[in-house]
Amino acid sequence: MAQVAHGEHGLRRVIDEDRELDGVGEQELLDLYRGMVLLRTYDERSLVYHRQGRIGTYAIFWNHEAMQAGSVYALEDDDWIFPSYRESAIGLLRGMPPATVLSWWRGHPAGWWNPADYNVASICVPIASHVPHAAGLAWGKKLKGERACAIAYFGDGATSEGAFHEGTNFAGVMQAPLILFCNNNQWAISTPLSAQTHAEALADKAVGYGIPGVRVDGGDVLAVFEATREAVERARTGGGPTMIEAVTYRVAPHATADDPRSYIDLERVEQEKQNECLGRYERYLRRLGVLGDGLETEIKAEAADAMRKGIADAEAEPEPDPELLFENAYVVPPPNLREGWDG
Ligand SMILES: Cc1ncc(C[n+]2csc(CCOP(=O)(O)OP(=O)(O)O)c2C)c(N)n1
Numbered sequence: 001m002a003q004v005a006h007g008e009h010g011l012r013r014v015i016d017e018d019r020e021l022d023g024v025g026e027q028e029l030l031d032l033y034r035g036m037v038l039l040r041t042y043d044e045r046s047l048v049y050h051r052q053g054r055i056g057t058y059a060i061f062w063n064h065e066a067m068q069a070g071s072v073y074a075l076e077d078d079d080w081i082f083p084s085y086r087e088s089a090i091g092l093l094r095g096m097p098p099a100t101v102l103s104w105w106r107g108h109p110a111g112w113w114n115p116a117d118y119n120v121a122s123i124c125v126p127i128a129s130h131v132p133h134a135a136g137l138a139w140g141k142k143l144k145g146e147r148a149c150a151i152a153y154f155g156d157g158a159t160s161e162g163a164f165h166e167g168t169n170f171a172g173v174m175q176a177p178l179i180l181f182c183n184n185n186q187w188a189i190s191t192p193l194s195a196q197t198h199a200e201a202l203a204d205k206a207v208g209y210g211i212p213g214v215r216v217d218g219g220d221v222l223a224v225f226e227a228t229r230e231a232v233e234r235a236r237t238g239g240g241p242t243m244i245e246a247v248t249y250r251v252a253p254h255a256t257a258d259d260p261r262s263y264i265d266l267e268r269v270e271q272e273k274q275n276e277c278l279g280r281y282e283r284y285l286r287r288l289g290v291l292g293d294g295l296e297t298e299i300k301a302e303a304a305d306a307m308r309k310g311i312a313d314a315e316a317e318p319e320p321d322p323e324l325l326f327e328n329a330y331v332v333p334p335p336n337l338r339e340g341w342d343g
């Protein structure tokens with residue numbers, strides 16, 4: 001395993017360097033591709049479903065698929081995933097039905113899965129608050145002598161939150177088998193990275209906690225996979241946590257409720273779109289002769305079918321009982337709530 005230097009600033013790349021990875025043959029390359037296409041299809045269809053009023057506000061992750069699929073592909077099924085809202089559909093890579101995630105965005109209780117069914121924790125909306133949870137779970141795995149590790153996903157903005165620092169410090173001190181995966185898309189809603197931090201690189205924050213920090217090109221699915229595979233190996237062999245900063249650029253609005261035209265550089269967005277992660281990977285696979293028109297069409301049709309079924313299943317869910325809202329909120333419901341409800 002390559003030794004990762006503390007504070008490595010250059011972005012690791014595989015696709016643009018036309019490198020091939022050990023242990024990654026045609027089958028593995030295509031499995032990764034299927035995962036990316038599934039995520040991309042989920043994302044693009046979700047935007048349409050939102051516009052049609054079939055799901056609520058939705059956090060778009062277009063051009064984040066390489067970070068999500070590349071890192072999950074380096075895990076085993078026993079390893080735990082802690083997603084933020086940006087990785088809402090990451091469970092699909094573990095066999096979660098699209099209807100479950102769509103139900104989450106519909107605010108329907110069918111969207112709350114049992115985390116132990118997939119080793120995927122609940123989607124976290126309060127920024128960085130899942131980092132200490134992930135550190136605790138990873139430490140627990142170590143205490144029990146289990147092989148599994150955990151990965152927590154968060155954004156560049158999350159690195160300014162106390163919970164990120166507490167969780168990262170804790171993981172470092174306990175040498176918990178944790179991967180801290182930062183999707184640095186350079187925006188936190190309308191706050192640019194330059195207003196977020198004066199640090200040269202977000203990966204440098206790990207160094208202060210005695211943790212290796214690695215920077216990768218977040219649009220290069222194989223570079224993400226390689227960096228995560230090394231971090232997993234480190235975690236499993238008692239080497240403790242690793243922070244991965246995957247650098248990319250947000251080319252979509254923060255969410256469907258956002259209009260970035262008032263703050264973003266639209267020329268830069270257009271430029272970044274030209275090199276978006278799925279197209280970049282497709283060109284690589286074509287260069288290798290692994291992907292052709294027929295297979296691409298087939299894989300995309302499969303994903304589109306899965307989404308059609310997903311939205312149909314989500315919409316077929318019976319209306320939830322409004323009492324559920326209060327079911328887990330109070331041990332003893334206040335009398336005035338009961339009166340208001342009944343009357
Ligand atoms: C604790 C907390 N504060 C504020 C918010 C409101 N909020 C939602 S998304 C967001 C920006 C987060 O940006 P970043 O961490 O870069 O993640 P990205 O959305 O870019 O993936 C903010 C401030 C929140 N959800 N939680």
Ligand SMILES: [Mg+2]
Nearest residue numbers: 155156187188
């Ligand atoms: Mg961000």
